[in-house]
Amino acid sequence: MTQNAIEIKNLSKKFKGFELSDISFNLPSGCIMGLVGENGAGKTTTIKLILGMLNKDSGSVKIFGNDNSQNLEQIKQEIGVVTDTIGIPKCLALKQIDAVMRGTFKNWDSEKFYSLAKKFSLPEKKQFGAFSRGMKMKLGIAIALSHNAKLLILDEPTSGLDPVVRDEVVDMLIDFTRDENCSILISSHIISDLEKLCDYIAFLHKGKLILCEEKDVLLARYGIVRCTAEQLKTIDESAIRYKKETPYGVEAMVCRNKAGAGINISPISIEELFLFTVKGEK
Amino acid sequence: MKGLLLKDFYVTIKSYKSILIIDALCMVTTIFFDGVTDFMMVFLACSAASIPINLLSDDEKSRWEKYSGALPYTKAQIVSSKYLIGLFSQLAMLVVILAVNIIKGLITHEMQFEKYAVLALLFFVGMLISAVDLPVSFRLGVEKGRTYGIILRLFIVLPFALFSFATWSSEFSPQFIEKLGNIWIIAAAILVGAGIYALSWALSIALYKKREN
Numbered sequence: 001m002t003q004n005a006i007e008i009k010n011l012s013k014k015f016k017g018f019e020l021s022d023i024s025f026n027l028p029s030g031c032i033m034g035l036v037g038e039n040g041a042g043k044t045t046t047i048k049l050i051l052g053m054l055n056k057d058s059g060s061v062k063i064f065g066n067d068n069s070q071n072l073e074q075i076k077q078e079i080g081v082v083t084d085t086i087g088i089p090k091c092l093a094l095k096q097i098d099a100v101m102r103g104t105f106k107n108w109d110s111e112k113f114y115s116l117a118k119k120f121s122l123p124e125k126k127q128f129g130a131f132s133r134g135m136k137m138k139l140g141i142a143i144a145l146s147h148n149a150k151l152l153i154l155d156e157p158t159s160g161l162d163p164v165v166r167d168e169v170v171d172m173l174i175d176f177t178r179d180e181n182c183s184i185l186i187s188s189h190i191i192s193d194l195e196k197l198c199d200y201i202a203f204l205h206k207g208k209l210i211l212c213e214e215k216d217v218l219l220a221r222y223g224i225v226r227c228t229a230e231q232l233k234t235i236d237e238s239a240i241r242y243k244k245e246t247p248y249g250v251e252a253m254v255c256r257n258k259a260g261a262g263i264n265i266s267p268i269s270i271e272e273l274f275l276f277t278v279k280g281e282k
Numbered sequence: 283m284k285g286l287l288l289k290d291f292y293v294t295i296k297s298y299k300s301i302l303i304i305d306a307l308c309m310v311t312t313i314f315f316d317g318v319t320d321f322m323m324v325f326l327a328c329s330a331a332s333i334p335i336n337l338l339s340d341d342e343k344s345r346w347e348k349y350s351g352a353l354p355y356t357k358a359q360i361v362s363s364k365y366l367i368g369l370f371s372q373l374a375m376l377v378v379i380l381a382v383n384i385i386k387g388l389i390t391h392e393m394q395f396e397k398y399a400v401l402a403l404l405f406f407v408g409m410l411i412s413a414v415d416l417p418v419s420f421r422l423g424v425e426k427g428r429t430y431g432i433i434l435r436l437f438i439v440l441p442f443a444l445f446s447f448a449t450w451s452s453e454f455s456p457q458f459i460e461k462l463g464n465i466w467i468i469a470a471a472i473l474v475g476a477g478i479y480a481l482s483w484a485l486s487i488a489l490y491k492k493r494e495n
Contacts, residue, residue, distance in 0.1 A: 048351075051351065051352050052351075053348070053351040053352065053494070054494045055492075055494060072356075073354045073355055073356050073359075074354070076352070076353065076354035077354045079352075081352035081353075083348070083349065083352065085345050085348075085349075086345075086349065087341075087344055087345035087346040087347065087348050087349025087350070088344065088346065088349070089289065089292070089293050089340060089341075089344045089346055090344055091292070091293060091296035091297055092289075092292055092293075092296075096288075096292045099288055099292075100285045100288050100289045100292070101285065102285070103283075103284035103285030103286075103287075103288050104284075104285030104286075104353055104354065104355070105285075105354065153352075
Protein backbone atom coordinates (compact mmCIF):
# COMPACT_ATOMS: atom_id res chain seq x y z
CA MET A 1 0.00 0.00 0.00
CA THR A 2 1.35 3.46 -0.88
CA GLN A 3 1.88 5.60 2.19
CA ASN A 4 0.53 9.11 2.16
CA ALA A 5 3.06 11.88 2.69
CA ILE A 6 0.34 14.01 4.28
CA GLU A 7 -3.03 12.97 5.70
CA ILE A 8 -5.32 15.71 6.93
CA LYS A 9 -8.64 14.90 8.59
CA ASN A 10 -11.29 17.41 9.65
CA LEU A 11 -8.72 20.11 10.32
CA SER A 12 -10.19 23.31 11.72
CA LYS A 13 -8.79 26.57 13.02
CA LYS A 14 -10.73 29.64 14.02
CA PHE A 15 -9.42 33.20 14.05
CA LYS A 16 -11.24 36.45 14.56
CA GLY A 17 -12.93 37.04 11.21
CA PHE A 18 -11.71 33.84 9.53
CA GLU A 19 -12.27 30.15 9.95
CA LEU A 20 -10.56 27.24 8.28
CA SER A 21 -13.16 24.56 8.63
CA ASP A 22 -13.16 20.83 8.31
CA ILE A 23 -10.34 20.38 5.81
CA SER A 24 -9.56 16.81 4.79
CA PHE A 25 -7.22 15.60 2.08
CA ASN A 26 -4.37 13.16 1.45
CA LEU A 27 -1.17 13.76 -0.48
CA PRO A 28 0.10 10.38 -1.73
CA SER A 29 3.87 9.80 -1.69
CA GLY A 30 5.59 10.68 -4.92
CA CYS A 31 2.90 13.18 -5.93
CA ILE A 32 2.65 16.94 -6.22
CA MET A 33 -0.42 18.67 -4.87
CA GLY A 34 -1.27 22.28 -5.65
CA LEU A 35 -3.19 24.35 -3.13
CA VAL A 36 -5.17 26.93 -5.04
CA GLY A 37 -7.25 29.72 -3.59
CA GLU A 38 -7.74 33.45 -3.56
CA ASN A 39 -5.93 35.66 -1.03
CA GLY A 40 -7.19 34.79 2.45
CA ALA A 41 -8.66 31.45 1.35
CA GLY A 42 -6.64 29.58 4.00
CA LYS A 43 -3.66 28.22 2.04
CA THR A 44 -0.98 29.60 4.36
CA THR A 45 -3.04 28.71 7.44
CA THR A 46 -3.27 25.11 6.20
CA ILE A 47 0.49 24.99 5.62
CA LYS A 48 1.22 26.50 9.03
CA LEU A 49 -1.06 23.97 10.71
CA ILE A 50 0.73 21.13 8.92
CA LEU A 51 4.08 22.47 10.14
CA GLY A 52 2.81 23.04 13.69
CA MET A 53 3.42 26.78 13.43
CA LEU A 54 -0.22 27.25 14.44
CA ASN A 55 -2.09 25.17 17.00
CA LYS A 56 -5.10 23.43 15.47
CA ASP A 57 -8.54 23.69 17.10
CA SER A 58 -9.58 20.21 15.97
CA GLY A 59 -8.77 17.50 13.47
CA SER A 60 -5.56 15.65 12.77
CA VAL A 61 -2.48 16.03 10.60
CA LYS A 62 -0.25 13.07 9.81
CA ILE A 63 3.06 13.40 8.02
CA PHE A 64 4.64 10.17 6.77
CA GLY A 65 2.04 8.40 8.95
CA ASN A 66 3.08 10.21 12.16
CA ASP A 67 0.83 12.61 14.02
CA ASN A 68 2.32 16.10 13.77
CA SER A 69 1.58 16.85 17.41
CA GLN A 70 4.33 14.41 18.45
CA ASN A 71 8.02 14.57 17.60
CA LEU A 72 7.41 17.17 14.92
CA GLU A 73 11.05 18.29 15.01
CA GLN A 74 12.09 14.76 13.98
CA ILE A 75 9.50 14.74 11.19
CA LYS A 76 10.67 18.17 10.01
CA GLN A 77 14.15 16.77 9.40
CA GLU A 78 12.63 15.27 6.26
CA ILE A 79 10.66 18.34 5.19
CA GLY A 80 11.96 21.20 3.08
CA VAL A 81 10.00 24.41 3.51
CA VAL A 82 9.92 27.54 1.40
CA THR A 83 7.67 30.36 2.55
CA ASP A 84 6.86 33.58 0.72
CA THR A 85 9.51 35.38 2.79
CA ILE A 86 12.77 33.65 3.65
CA GLY A 87 13.71 34.60 7.20
CA ILE A 88 17.49 34.40 7.07
CA PRO A 89 19.33 37.09 9.10
CA LYS A 90 20.49 39.88 6.80
CA CYS A 91 24.13 39.77 7.87
CA LEU A 92 24.75 36.14 6.92
CA ALA A 93 26.51 35.06 3.72
CA LEU A 94 26.37 31.60 2.11
CA LYS A 95 29.24 30.23 4.23
CA GLN A 96 27.48 31.07 7.51
CA ILE A 97 24.08 29.92 6.20
CA ASP A 98 25.66 26.58 5.27
CA ALA A 99 27.15 26.26 8.77
CA VAL A 100 23.83 27.15 10.47
CA MET A 101 21.90 24.65 8.35
CA ARG A 102 24.55 21.97 8.96
CA GLY A 103 23.83 22.44 12.64
CA THR A 104 20.08 22.26 11.94
CA PHE A 105 19.58 19.30 9.60
CA LYS A 106 21.09 15.88 10.28
CA ASN A 107 21.29 15.13 6.55
CA TRP A 108 22.56 18.52 5.42
CA ASP A 109 24.53 18.22 2.20
CA SER A 110 26.92 21.18 1.88
CA GLU A 111 28.12 20.04 -1.52
CA LYS A 112 24.58 20.01 -2.89
CA PHE A 113 23.88 23.40 -1.29
CA TYR A 114 26.88 25.04 -2.95
CA SER A 115 26.13 23.37 -6.29
CA LEU A 116 22.53 24.68 -6.18
CA ALA A 117 23.80 28.11 -5.14
CA LYS A 118 26.12 28.04 -8.15
CA LYS A 119 23.31 26.87 -10.42
CA PHE A 120 21.12 29.72 -9.17
CA SER A 121 24.05 32.19 -9.53
CA LEU A 122 23.86 33.17 -5.87
CA PRO A 123 26.81 35.37 -4.84
CA GLU A 124 29.03 33.61 -2.31
CA LYS A 125 30.38 36.64 -0.49
CA LYS A 126 27.30 38.87 -0.51
CA GLN A 127 25.22 39.10 2.66
CA PHE A 128 21.62 37.87 2.50
CA GLY A 129 20.30 41.40 3.12
CA ALA A 130 21.82 42.52 -0.19
CA PHE A 131 20.11 39.73 -2.18
CA SER A 132 17.27 40.60 -4.58
CA ARG A 133 13.84 39.07 -3.91
CA GLY A 134 14.45 36.49 -6.63
CA MET A 135 17.81 35.53 -5.10
CA LYS A 136 16.23 35.17 -1.67
CA MET A 137 13.58 32.81 -3.01
CA LYS A 138 16.24 30.82 -4.85
CA LEU A 139 18.27 30.55 -1.65
CA GLY A 140 15.16 29.31 0.18
CA ILE A 141 14.67 26.67 -2.50
CA ALA A 142 18.36 25.70 -2.35
CA ILE A 143 18.08 25.22 1.44
CA ALA A 144 14.89 23.16 1.07
CA LEU A 145 16.57 20.90 -1.51
CA SER A 146 19.89 20.41 0.33
CA HIS A 147 18.99 18.09 3.18
CA ASN A 148 17.56 15.10 1.34
CA ALA A 149 13.98 16.02 2.22
CA LYS A 150 11.22 13.61 1.30
CA LEU A 151 8.53 16.26 1.36
CA LEU A 152 8.63 19.84 0.17
CA ILE A 153 6.09 22.31 1.48
CA LEU A 154 6.16 25.44 -0.58
CA ASP A 155 4.09 28.54 0.07
CA GLU A 156 4.14 30.82 -2.99
CA PRO A 157 7.71 29.80 -3.92
CA THR A 158 7.63 31.32 -7.40
CA SER A 159 6.18 34.68 -6.43
CA GLY A 160 8.53 37.51 -7.32
CA LEU A 161 10.55 35.39 -9.72
CA ASP A 162 10.94 36.25 -13.38
CA PRO A 163 9.52 33.75 -15.92
CA VAL A 164 12.95 32.28 -16.75
CA VAL A 165 13.83 31.52 -13.12
CA ARG A 166 10.28 30.36 -12.45
CA ASP A 167 10.62 27.85 -15.23
CA GLU A 168 13.96 26.66 -13.81
CA VAL A 169 12.38 26.24 -10.38
CA VAL A 170 9.42 24.34 -11.79
CA ASP A 171 11.80 21.98 -13.65
CA MET A 172 13.79 21.48 -10.46
CA LEU A 173 10.65 20.58 -8.54
CA ILE A 174 9.62 18.11 -11.24
CA ASP A 175 13.12 16.57 -10.94
CA PHE A 176 12.66 16.31 -7.18
CA THR A 177 9.59 14.08 -7.53
CA ARG A 178 11.30 11.69 -9.93
CA ASP A 179 12.09 9.78 -6.75
CA GLU A 180 8.76 8.12 -5.95
CA ASN A 181 9.24 8.68 -2.21
CA CYS A 182 9.40 12.46 -2.63
CA SER A 183 6.27 14.61 -2.56
CA ILE A 184 5.42 18.29 -2.81
CA LEU A 185 2.63 20.40 -1.41
CA ILE A 186 2.70 23.76 -3.12
CA SER A 187 0.50 26.82 -2.94
CA SER A 188 0.67 29.43 -5.64
CA HIS A 189 -1.30 32.18 -7.30
CA ILE A 190 0.44 31.36 -10.54
CA ILE A 191 -1.91 28.60 -11.62
CA SER A 192 -0.07 27.99 -14.89
CA ASP A 193 2.91 26.78 -12.79
CA LEU A 194 0.66 24.46 -10.82
CA GLU A 195 -0.93 23.14 -14.00
CA LYS A 196 2.52 22.23 -15.27
CA LEU A 197 3.62 20.66 -11.97
CA CYS A 198 0.78 19.10 -10.09
CA ASP A 199 -0.78 15.65 -10.00
CA TYR A 200 -3.47 16.77 -7.56
CA ILE A 201 -5.29 20.07 -7.15
CA ALA A 202 -7.02 21.26 -3.98
CA PHE A 203 -9.23 24.34 -4.15
CA LEU A 204 -9.69 26.37 -1.01
CA HIS A 205 -12.32 29.06 -0.88
CA LYS A 206 -13.14 31.17 2.18
CA GLY A 207 -11.60 28.62 4.52
CA LYS A 208 -13.34 25.61 2.99
CA LEU A 209 -11.95 22.88 0.77
CA ILE A 210 -14.31 22.88 -2.15
CA LEU A 211 -12.51 20.43 -4.40
CA CYS A 212 -9.57 18.05 -4.13
CA GLU A 213 -8.95 15.76 -7.05
CA GLU A 214 -6.37 14.39 -9.45
CA LYS A 215 -5.62 17.06 -12.05
CA ASP A 216 -6.12 14.76 -15.02
CA VAL A 217 -9.45 13.54 -13.60
CA LEU A 218 -10.60 17.14 -13.18
CA LEU A 219 -9.59 18.07 -16.70
CA ALA A 220 -11.27 14.96 -18.11
CA ARG A 221 -14.42 15.39 -16.03
CA TYR A 222 -15.14 19.02 -16.75
CA GLY A 223 -15.29 21.19 -19.82
CA ILE A 224 -16.56 24.57 -20.95
CA VAL A 225 -19.61 25.22 -23.05
CA ARG A 226 -19.83 28.60 -24.72
CA CYS A 227 -23.27 29.27 -26.14
CA THR A 228 -26.37 31.45 -25.91
CA ALA A 229 -28.67 31.38 -22.90
CA GLU A 230 -31.27 29.58 -25.02
CA GLN A 231 -28.81 26.87 -26.09
CA LEU A 232 -27.74 26.37 -22.48
CA LYS A 233 -31.34 25.48 -21.55
CA THR A 234 -31.08 22.40 -23.75
CA ILE A 235 -28.33 20.96 -21.52
CA ASP A 236 -29.34 18.80 -18.56
CA GLU A 237 -29.26 21.07 -15.49
CA SER A 238 -27.41 18.48 -13.40
CA ALA A 239 -24.48 18.72 -15.87
CA ILE A 240 -24.00 22.44 -15.27
CA ARG A 241 -21.73 23.09 -12.29
CA TYR A 242 -21.21 26.83 -12.68
CA LYS A 243 -22.14 29.43 -15.26
CA LYS A 244 -21.43 33.06 -15.99
CA GLU A 245 -22.88 35.49 -18.46
CA THR A 246 -20.54 37.30 -20.82
CA PRO A 247 -21.29 40.07 -23.34
CA TYR A 248 -21.22 37.36 -26.02
CA GLY A 249 -23.54 34.85 -24.38
CA VAL A 250 -23.08 32.31 -21.62
CA GLU A 251 -20.08 30.27 -20.46
CA ALA A 252 -20.73 27.21 -18.37
CA MET A 253 -18.53 24.67 -16.64
CA VAL A 254 -20.15 21.32 -17.30
CA CYS A 255 -19.64 17.67 -16.37
CA ARG A 256 -18.78 16.04 -19.65
CA ASN A 257 -20.48 12.72 -18.89
CA LYS A 258 -23.79 14.35 -17.98
CA ALA A 259 -23.93 16.98 -20.71
CA GLY A 260 -25.24 14.59 -23.36
CA ALA A 261 -24.13 13.99 -26.91
CA GLY A 262 -23.92 16.59 -29.64
CA ILE A 263 -22.80 19.43 -27.40
CA ASN A 264 -19.58 21.18 -28.25
CA ILE A 265 -17.51 21.06 -25.03
CA SER A 266 -14.10 22.80 -24.99
CA PRO A 267 -11.29 21.65 -22.68
CA ILE A 268 -11.03 23.56 -19.44
CA SER A 269 -7.81 24.79 -17.82
CA ILE A 270 -7.16 24.64 -14.08
CA GLU A 271 -7.25 28.45 -13.99
CA GLU A 272 -10.71 28.47 -15.61
CA LEU A 273 -11.86 25.72 -13.28
CA PHE A 274 -10.72 27.79 -10.33
CA LEU A 275 -12.33 31.00 -11.58
CA PHE A 276 -15.65 29.24 -12.28
CA THR A 277 -15.60 27.66 -8.84
CA VAL A 278 -14.94 30.96 -7.10
CA LYS A 279 -16.81 33.43 -9.26
CA GLY A 280 -19.39 31.44 -11.20
CA GLU A 281 -23.08 31.12 -10.31
CA LYS A 282 -24.52 27.73 -9.54
CA MET B 283 20.01 23.56 18.67
CA LYS B 284 23.60 23.89 17.42
CA GLY B 285 22.31 25.72 14.35
CA LEU B 286 20.34 28.18 16.47
CA LEU B 287 23.33 28.99 18.68
CA LEU B 288 25.60 29.31 15.68
CA LYS B 289 23.13 31.69 14.01
CA ASP B 290 22.98 33.83 17.17
CA PHE B 291 26.77 33.79 17.45
CA TYR B 292 27.22 34.98 13.85
CA VAL B 293 24.56 37.69 14.23
CA THR B 294 26.13 38.90 17.50
CA ILE B 295 29.60 39.08 15.98
CA LYS B 296 28.49 40.65 12.70
CA SER B 297 25.77 43.02 13.90
CA TYR B 298 27.33 44.14 17.17
CA LYS B 299 30.95 44.06 16.02
CA SER B 300 31.42 47.80 16.60
CA ILE B 301 29.85 47.69 20.09
CA LEU B 302 32.00 44.70 21.07
CA ILE B 303 35.16 46.45 19.83
CA ILE B 304 34.27 49.64 21.75
CA ASP B 305 33.55 47.56 24.89
CA ALA B 306 36.88 45.79 24.56
CA LEU B 307 38.85 49.00 23.92
CA CYS B 308 37.19 50.76 26.85
CA MET B 309 37.97 47.86 29.17
CA VAL B 310 41.61 47.89 28.09
CA THR B 311 41.85 51.65 28.74
CA THR B 312 40.57 51.11 32.30
CA ILE B 313 43.76 49.19 33.02
CA PHE B 314 45.72 52.38 32.61
CA PHE B 315 43.28 55.02 33.85
CA ASP B 316 41.91 55.19 37.35
CA GLY B 317 38.30 55.99 38.12
CA VAL B 318 36.64 54.64 35.01
CA THR B 319 36.77 50.93 35.85
CA ASP B 320 33.56 50.93 37.85
CA PHE B 321 31.61 52.76 35.18
CA MET B 322 32.92 50.42 32.52
CA MET B 323 31.96 47.38 34.56
CA VAL B 324 28.35 48.56 34.66
CA PHE B 325 28.48 49.50 30.97
CA LEU B 326 29.75 46.05 30.03
CA ALA B 327 27.17 44.33 32.26
CA CYS B 328 24.36 46.28 30.56
CA SER B 329 25.77 45.44 27.10
CA ALA B 330 25.86 41.75 27.98
CA ALA B 331 22.35 41.78 29.43
CA SER B 332 20.92 43.40 26.29
CA ILE B 333 22.33 40.81 23.82
CA PRO B 334 19.50 38.20 24.02
CA ILE B 335 16.77 40.82 23.61
CA ASN B 336 18.61 42.47 20.71
CA LEU B 337 18.94 39.06 19.05
CA LEU B 338 15.24 38.43 19.53
CA SER B 339 14.50 41.81 17.97
CA ASP B 340 16.75 40.93 15.00
CA ASP B 341 14.90 37.62 14.62
CA GLU B 342 11.61 39.49 14.34
CA LYS B 343 12.97 41.99 11.83
CA SER B 344 14.55 39.34 9.61
CA ARG B 345 11.50 37.06 10.08
CA TRP B 346 13.81 34.29 11.31
CA GLU B 347 11.30 33.95 14.12
CA LYS B 348 8.72 32.67 11.62
CA TYR B 349 11.20 30.77 9.44
CA SER B 350 12.61 28.88 12.43
CA GLY B 351 9.08 27.58 13.07
CA ALA B 352 9.40 25.64 9.82
CA LEU B 353 12.81 24.20 10.75
CA PRO B 354 13.33 21.07 12.88
CA TYR B 355 13.38 22.87 16.23
CA THR B 356 10.99 22.71 19.15
CA LYS B 357 9.72 25.95 20.64
CA ALA B 358 11.64 25.03 23.80
CA GLN B 359 14.89 24.90 21.80
CA ILE B 360 14.18 28.28 20.20
CA VAL B 361 13.64 29.83 23.64
CA SER B 362 16.59 27.99 25.20
CA SER B 363 19.02 29.28 22.57
CA LYS B 364 18.35 32.85 23.72
CA TYR B 365 18.76 31.96 27.40
CA LEU B 366 22.01 30.13 26.67
CA ILE B 367 23.31 33.09 24.67
CA GLY B 368 22.33 35.32 27.61
CA LEU B 369 24.24 33.07 29.99
CA PHE B 370 27.31 32.92 27.74
CA SER B 371 27.39 36.71 27.35
CA GLN B 372 27.07 37.21 31.13
CA LEU B 373 29.91 34.75 31.73
CA ALA B 374 32.03 36.38 29.02
CA MET B 375 31.38 39.74 30.69
CA LEU B 376 32.53 38.31 34.05
CA VAL B 377 35.68 36.82 32.53
CA VAL B 378 36.61 40.10 30.81
CA ILE B 379 36.01 42.22 33.92
CA LEU B 380 37.85 39.73 36.11
CA ALA B 381 40.80 39.64 33.73
CA VAL B 382 40.98 43.44 33.54
CA ASN B 383 40.82 43.73 37.34
CA ILE B 384 43.55 41.14 37.83
CA ILE B 385 45.81 42.81 35.24
CA LYS B 386 45.15 46.20 36.82
CA GLY B 387 45.85 44.76 40.27
CA LEU B 388 49.13 43.27 39.09
CA ILE B 389 50.19 46.59 37.55
CA THR B 390 49.18 48.77 40.52
CA HIS B 391 49.95 46.09 43.16
CA GLU B 392 46.48 46.76 44.65
CA MET B 393 44.06 43.86 44.54
CA GLN B 394 40.56 45.10 45.29
CA PHE B 395 38.85 41.92 46.38
CA GLU B 396 35.56 43.69 47.16
CA LYS B 397 35.23 44.24 43.40
CA TYR B 398 34.60 40.51 43.02
CA ALA B 399 31.58 40.83 45.24
CA VAL B 400 30.33 43.68 43.08
CA LEU B 401 30.94 41.46 40.07
CA ALA B 402 28.62 38.88 41.60
CA LEU B 403 26.01 41.60 42.03
CA LEU B 404 26.48 42.71 38.42
CA PHE B 405 25.98 39.12 37.29
CA PHE B 406 22.89 38.94 39.47
CA VAL B 407 21.42 42.18 38.05
CA GLY B 408 22.30 41.17 34.47
CA MET B 409 20.50 37.84 34.94
CA LEU B 410 17.56 39.63 36.47
CA ILE B 411 17.25 42.06 33.54
CA SER B 412 17.15 39.19 31.04
CA ALA B 413 14.86 37.18 33.31
CA VAL B 414 12.34 40.01 33.29
CA ASP B 415 12.59 41.03 29.62
CA LEU B 416 12.67 37.66 27.88
CA PRO B 417 9.34 36.10 28.97
CA VAL B 418 7.39 39.25 28.10
CA SER B 419 9.12 39.51 24.73
CA PHE B 420 8.56 35.84 23.92
CA ARG B 421 4.86 36.26 24.67
CA LEU B 422 4.14 39.69 23.18
CA GLY B 423 6.97 40.31 20.73
CA VAL B 424 10.02 42.49 21.35
CA GLU B 425 8.43 45.91 20.71
CA LYS B 426 5.58 45.43 23.18
CA GLY B 427 7.88 43.39 25.38
CA ARG B 428 10.34 46.28 25.73
CA THR B 429 7.58 48.60 26.99
CA TYR B 430 6.28 46.10 29.53
CA GLY B 431 9.85 45.11 30.36
CA ILE B 432 10.75 48.69 31.30
CA ILE B 433 7.72 48.89 33.60
CA LEU B 434 8.55 45.54 35.17
CA ARG B 435 12.17 46.55 35.64
CA LEU B 436 11.08 49.55 37.65
CA PHE B 437 9.38 47.24 40.11
CA ILE B 438 11.73 44.29 40.12
CA VAL B 439 15.18 45.15 38.85
CA LEU B 440 15.57 48.77 39.88
CA PRO B 441 15.63 48.09 43.65
CA PHE B 442 18.43 45.57 43.11
CA ALA B 443 20.25 47.88 40.73
CA LEU B 444 20.03 50.79 43.18
CA PHE B 445 21.15 48.47 45.93
CA SER B 446 24.20 47.39 43.97
CA PHE B 447 25.08 50.95 42.94
CA ALA B 448 24.65 52.16 46.50
CA THR B 449 27.06 49.54 47.78
CA TRP B 450 29.51 50.54 45.06
CA SER B 451 30.85 53.52 46.93
CA SER B 452 33.11 52.61 49.83
CA GLU B 453 31.99 55.84 51.57
CA PHE B 454 28.44 54.49 51.61
CA SER B 455 29.19 51.51 53.77
CA PRO B 456 32.70 50.13 54.09
CA GLN B 457 31.49 47.42 56.48
CA PHE B 458 28.89 46.29 54.00
CA ILE B 459 31.43 46.07 51.20
CA GLU B 460 33.61 44.01 53.48
CA LYS B 461 30.68 41.72 54.20
CA LEU B 462 30.00 41.47 50.49
CA GLY B 463 33.50 40.15 50.08
CA ASN B 464 32.31 37.11 51.98
CA ILE B 465 32.31 34.14 49.65
CA TRP B 466 28.89 32.98 50.88
CA ILE B 467 27.26 36.28 49.99
CA ILE B 468 28.78 36.11 46.51
CA ALA B 469 27.61 32.52 46.09
CA ALA B 470 24.12 33.43 47.31
CA ALA B 471 23.84 36.33 44.80
CA ILE B 472 24.89 34.06 41.96
CA LEU B 473 22.58 31.25 43.05
CA VAL B 474 19.54 33.49 43.50
CA GLY B 475 20.24 35.14 40.11
CA ALA B 476 20.61 31.74 38.47
CA GLY B 477 17.41 30.50 40.15
CA ILE B 478 15.37 33.45 38.91
CA TYR B 479 16.92 33.00 35.45
CA ALA B 480 15.91 29.30 35.43
CA LEU B 481 12.34 30.15 36.45
CA SER B 482 12.15 32.80 33.74
CA TRP B 483 13.51 30.24 31.22
CA ALA B 484 10.73 27.76 32.07
CA LEU B 485 8.11 30.53 31.97
CA SER B 486 9.32 31.70 28.53
CA ILE B 487 9.06 28.16 27.14
CA ALA B 488 5.49 27.83 28.46
CA LEU B 489 4.53 31.25 27.06
CA TYR B 490 6.18 30.72 23.68
CA LYS B 491 4.42 27.37 23.21
CA LYS B 492 1.13 29.26 23.35
CA ARG B 493 2.29 31.89 20.86
CA GLU B 494 1.41 31.29 17.23
CA ASN B 495 3.70 32.45 14.43
